[in-house]
Amino acid sequence: MDNRYIRVEGFDNLYRDVRSGAIVNVNEDLYLNAVEASKKRKAQQQAITSLQNDVSELKSDMSTIKDLLLKLVGDKSWQLIHPKF
Numbered sequence: 579m580d581n582r583y584i585r586v587e588g589f590d591n592l593y594r595d596v597r598s599g600a601i602v603n604v605n606e607d608l609y610l611n612a613v614e615a616s617k618k619r620k621a622q623q624q625a626i627t628s629l630q631n632d633v634s635e636l637k638s639d640m641s642t643i644k645d646l647l648l649k650l651v652g653d654k655s656w657q658l659i660h661p662k663f
Contacts, residue, residue, distance in 0.1 A: 583602065
């Protein structure tokens with residue numbers, strides 16, 4: 579580490595940035611694990627959003643089918659009541 583960072587006493591992987599005062603963890607494995615976990619969470623959220631959109635679309639399609647079926651049954655019922663039309 580260059581002289582911009584000072585080791586935090588008692589911690590091998592922690593350094594203080596002397597310019598900003600921030601504590602920096604230099605353990606690359608922990609960083610890579612955090613990045614991977616973040617990617618997994620994002621992928622899971624995208625999958626959930628996609629499924630929610632699919633369900634919403636299916637509900638809409640089912641409603642349309644139901645309306646068409648009710649119209650079809652209604653037309654048939656009317657023809658049974660009034661056969662000369």
